[in-house]
Every structure is written in structure tokens, then in C-alpha cells.
Amino acid sequence: MFCMTLYKVQPRDVAVVWFRRDLRLADHPALTEAIAAARTVLPLYVLDDRLLTGAAPARSWFLRESVAELDRELRERGGGLLVRRGDPTVVVPEVARAVGADVVLASSDVTSFARARDAAVAAALERDGRSLVLSDGLLLADPDRVRTGAGRPYTVFTPFWRKLQQEPRRPLLPAPTSVPTTPEHLRGSVELGREQPPLPDLPLPGEAAAQERLERWVADGLAGYGAGRELLDGSGSSRLGADLHFGTLSPLQVESTAQELGAGAEAFTRQLAWRELYHHHLYHQASEPRRPSSLASAFRSEADDPAAVSAWRDGRTGIPTVDAAMRQLASTGWMSNRARLITASFLTRHLLMDWRIGERHFMAHLVDGDVANNRGGWEWSAGVGLDAQPWFRILNPVRQGQRFDPEGAWVRRWIPELAGVPGRYVHAPWESPEAVAGYPAPIVDLAEGRARALEAFRAATRRD
Numbered sequence: 001m002f003c004m005t006l007y008k009v010q011p012r013d014v015a016v017v018w019f020r021r022d023l024r025l026a027d028h029p030a031l032t033e034a035i036a037a038a039r040t041v042l043p044l045y046v047l048d049d050r051l052l053t054g055a056a057p058a059r060s061w062f063l064r065e066s067v068a069e070l071d072r073e074l075r076e077r078g079g080g081l082l083v084r085r086g087d088p089t090v091v092v093p094e095v096a097r098a099v100g101a102d103v104v105l106a107s108s109d110v111t112s113f114a115r116a117r118d119a120a121v122a123a124a125l126e127r128d129g130r131s132l133v134l135s136d137g138l139l140l141a142d143p144d145r146v147r148t149g150a151g152r153p154y155t156v157f158t159p160f161w162r163k164l165q166q167e168p169r170r171p172l173l174p175a176p177t178s179v180p181t182t183p184e185h186l187r188g189s190v191e192l193g194r195e196q197p198p199l200p201d202l203p204l205p206g207e208a209a210a211q212e213r214l215e216r217w218v219a220d221g222l223a224g225y226g227a228g229r230e231l232l233d234g235s236g237s238s239r240l241g242a243d244l245h246f247g248t249l250s251p252l253q254v255e256s257t258a259q260e261l262g263a264g265a266e267a268f269t270r271q272l273a274w275r276e277l278y279h280h281h282l283y284h285q286a287s288e289p290r291r292p293s294s295l296a297s298a299f300r301s302e303a304d305d306p307a308a309v310s311a312w313r314d315g316r317t318g319i320p321t322v323d324a325a326m327r328q329l330a331s332t333g334w335m336s337n338r339a340r341l342i343t344a345s346f347l348t349r350h351l352l353m354d355w356r357i358g359e360r361h362f363m364a365h366l367v368d369g370d371v372a373n374n375r376g377g378w379e380w381s382a383g384v385g386l387d388a389q390p391w392f393r394i395l396n397p398v399r400q401g402q403r404f405d406p407e408g409a410w411v412r413r414w415i416p417e418l419a420g421v422p423g424r425y426v427h428a429p430w431e432s433p434e435a436v437a438g439y440p441a442p443i444v445d446l447a448e449g450r451a452r453a454l455e456a457f458r459a460a461t462r463r464d
């Protein structure tokens with residue numbers, strides 16, 4: 001079961017609300033439920049080193065700062081956030097025992113890590129006669145309800161989207177005006193010193209900034225999303241990924257605010273549905289593992305060509321759209337969807353590298369890195385995932401650049417070596433009659449790389 005029905009919690013004195021990927025007060029079913037059912041509510045966040053170690057610095061910073069912002073918002077409402085560091089399976093039952101709470105409320109999550117953690121916390125609480133109650137808040141719809149007529153999870157986007165559109169939504173919940181927390185319950189909280197962002201141009205963390213971002217996006221950007229989302233410079237999309245990942249906004253808030261615009265919002269809500277599909281897929285994978293793809297045997301490991309993988313990571317492949325995207329990622333923790341598609345296609349097709357190399361690299365850098373969406377995007381690009389890109393479709397990074405960065409302003413911004421290269425050569429500098437100082441020649445001939453990938457994929461599908 002994905003989550004419990006709302007308002008199952010019996011009236012009680014103290015309830016703990018354990019925040020995780022839901023760092024907001026508005027549209028928070030578990031918090032609303034706790035306030036309705038308990039005289040005192042203790043908001044808790046557990047800093048879990050397993051999640052912080054190895055995460056992209058941009059993402060760790062956004063998380064810690066959003067937790068600090070949540071504390072600030074709670075204090076303004078007469079409460080505060082108890083922040084502890086440690087293993088939640090130990091800390092959560094310890095806190096519940098210390099404050100005499102017989103129930104801990106939280107929002108459901110879908111990753112195998114989160115589900116194993118929640119099962120262990122629930123078991124530890126139960127041994128003490130307490131319980132963990134999970135509500136929704138991470139998704140638009142319950143994955144157990146969005147199934148095909150035969151009761152199976154969807155594996156194809158369009159019918160999934162149709163079904164998702166028909167699913168009733170729960171009502172949006174306002175932020176509580178006060179959160180009745182007892183000050184002594186907050187004693188011993190970890191001090192969250194505010195830190196400077198590790199990279200420039202990161203989104204401002206916290207719920208208030210996220211709300212502002214959403215409203216500005218709907219007012220100024222959303223109407224142009226259909227075409228704008230393809231632009232390589234990223235100026236045509238919402239940049240709400242970190243908010244949706246850490247829950248400074250709920251997907252329901254994003255969807256319903258966008259829908260106020262009317263028909264123009266459809267292209268955007270369709271993309272939210274891809275997020276939903278990938279999250280549902282991860283949820284179902286625990287019980288229904290995916291059949292391995294026949295293409296998997298075609299890919300090479302990093303040991304087969306470490307220099308090519310390093311060149312890809314460092315933005316020195318000699319292919320401008322790929323290099324600009326990889327340098328933008330390293331410098332800002334972000335790149336547009338179109339840039340993600342091009343870099344993923346180049347790694348998995350022209351270089352024929354295992355998609356998991358790219359999946360790991362993106363998770364180590366993206367501010368909006370998200371297990372479900374990142375895995376979904378990489379598997380789709382490699383042709384091994386849900387409703388994936390067919391193996392014979394290979395993006396040409398030169399033509400993609402000419403189409404989605406027609407003036408070359410974006411590649412020149414991230415590759416200063418190309419500053420003086422005229423527009424007609426900027427996406428293929430090797431064709432320029434003038435030598436381009438300091439920029440490498442392509443590490444792979446695009447036509448040869450393409451032909452090698454097609455041959456390898458053809459052979460792999462024949463072996464199936």
C-alpha cells in the first residue's frame with residue numbers, strides 16, 4: 001500500500017511529524033492531519049549522513065538550507081523544527097519515546113532506500129507500541145490506483161497520462177497558521193548554520209522562494225513552454241526540479257497553479273506526468289522487477305575507454321553542444337532537458353557507454369538530481385527503459401545545436417574557446433577553415449560512432 005487514508009489518526013496529546021522530501025507547510029497532508037488530531041505537534045527532521053555523503057554539493061546545500069527555512073517558517077507559527085543527526089531507525093523512535101508520541105506521521109516515498117528505511121522505522125516504533133502513519137504529498141495520484149484495465153502498472157506514457165488525467169485529485173491544503181509545539185521538545189536541536197551556495201545561479205532554497213518561483217513562472221514563462229522548453233540555454237522551462245524533489249512545492253500545487261492558465265498549461269502538465277510515471281515505476285519495481293533489456297549487452301564499461309568517459313565528464317569531447325552542457329552542469333548544477341537528452345545520447349550511442357556511468361555523474365552534480373527522474377531519463381535515452389527511445393534513433397548533436405541554439409550564444413557562453421567562431425561553424429568547429437585555438441578535435445567521428453552503435457544494437461537485439 002502506498003499510503004494510509006487521511007484522518008485515520010485518533011485524537012492524542014503529541015504527534016511527531018517527520019519531514020523528509022516534503023520541506024513545506026502548505027499542502028502537507030501529514031502536517032494537517034497531525035494538527036487536527038494532536039494537542040502538540042513536534043516537527044522533526046533527521047540529517048541522515050547516508051543521504052548527504054556523496055550527494056551533489058548543490059543538492060546538499062539546497063536541502064540543508066530548505067530545512068533551515070522550514071525551521072524559520074515553523075518558528076513564525078509558534079513552533080520550530082527539531083533537527084537531529086543520525087540513523088532515522090534509531091532517532092525517530094527515540095524522539096517519539098522522549099516526547100511520549102504514540103504516532104509519527106510522514107509523507108510516503110517511492111525509492112527502495114526510503115521504503116526500506118520506513119519499514120525499519122515502522123518496525124522499531126511498533127516494538128514500542130507506537131506507529132508510523134504515511135500520507136501522500138509526493139505524487140499527484142496513488143500508484144496503486146493508476147493501473148491498466150488488467151490491473152498492471154502502466155509501461156507506456158500516453159495511456160498512463162490519459163488515466164492520470166482522469167484520477168481525482170485530493171483537495172489542496174493551506175499552510176497552517178499555527179503549529180502548536182512545546183519549546184522543551186525542541187531542546188538539543190542541531191544548529192543549522194547558513195552557508196553560501198557552492199555554485200552560482202542555484203535556485204533560492206525554501207518554501208517561500210519556491211512559491212515565488214512558481215508564481216513568476218506561471219505568470220511569465222508557462223505560456224511559451226511548448227516551444228521554449230527545447231531551448232538549450234534553459235530559458236524556457238520552470239527550474240522547479242529541486243522544489244519538486246525536496247518538496248518545497250508539492251506536485252499538486254504546481255499542477256493546479258499551472259492549470260489556472262488554462263489550455264496553455266497542457267505541455268507543462270504533461271511533463272509533470274513523466275515525473276509521475278517514473279515515480280510510479282520505481283514504486284512498482286519493488287514488487288514487479290523489470291525484465292532486463294536486450295540492448296544492455298551492447299554497452300561498454302568505463303574500463304573499455306576511460307579517456308572518452310573523462311572527456312565527456314569534463315566537457316572536452318570536441319562536440320560543442322555536449323561540451324557546453326557538461327561544463328554548464330559542472331559550473332551550475334543544472335542543464336536543460338534538451339541538453340540532458342543530447343549528452344545522454346552522445347554517451348550511450350556515439351560512445352556506446354553504459355548509461356549508468358552517466359546516471360551516476362548526473363546524480364553527483366545536479367541540483368535537481370532525483371533517483372526516479374534521472375534513472376528514467378537515462379534509461380529512456382539509452383533505449384532500455386519505459387516507453388524508451390527506439391535504439392535506431394540517434395540524436396545528431398550538431399543538428400540539435402543548430403536547431404535549439406541557432407545563434408550559438410549558449411555554446412559560446414560555456415566554451416569561451418569558440419567565442420570567435422562564426423555562427424555557421426560554431427556547432428561544428430572542425431569544419432571551419434580557420435583553426436580554433438584551445439578546443440579539442442572531436443573524440444569520435446559522429447558518422448562512425450553512429451554506425452558502430454547501430455551495429456552493436458542490431459546485434460544485441462538479434463541475440464534476444
Ligand code: FAD
Nearest residue numbers: 237238239240241271274275337340369370373374377378
Ligand atoms: P520543466 O521542463 O520546467 O518541468 C517541470 C518539472 O517536471 C521538472 O522539474 C520535473 O520535475 C518534471 N519533468 C519535466 N520533464 C521531465 C522528464 N522528462 N522526466 C521526468 N520529469 C520531468 N529530472 C529531474 O527532476 N531530476 C533528474 O535527475 C533528471 N535527470 C534526467 C536525466 C536525463 C538523461 C534526462 C533526459 C532527463 C532528466 N530529467 C531529470 C528530466 C528533465 O530533464 C528535468 O526534469 C528538467 O530538465 C528540469 O528542468 P525544469 O525544472 O526547468 O523542468
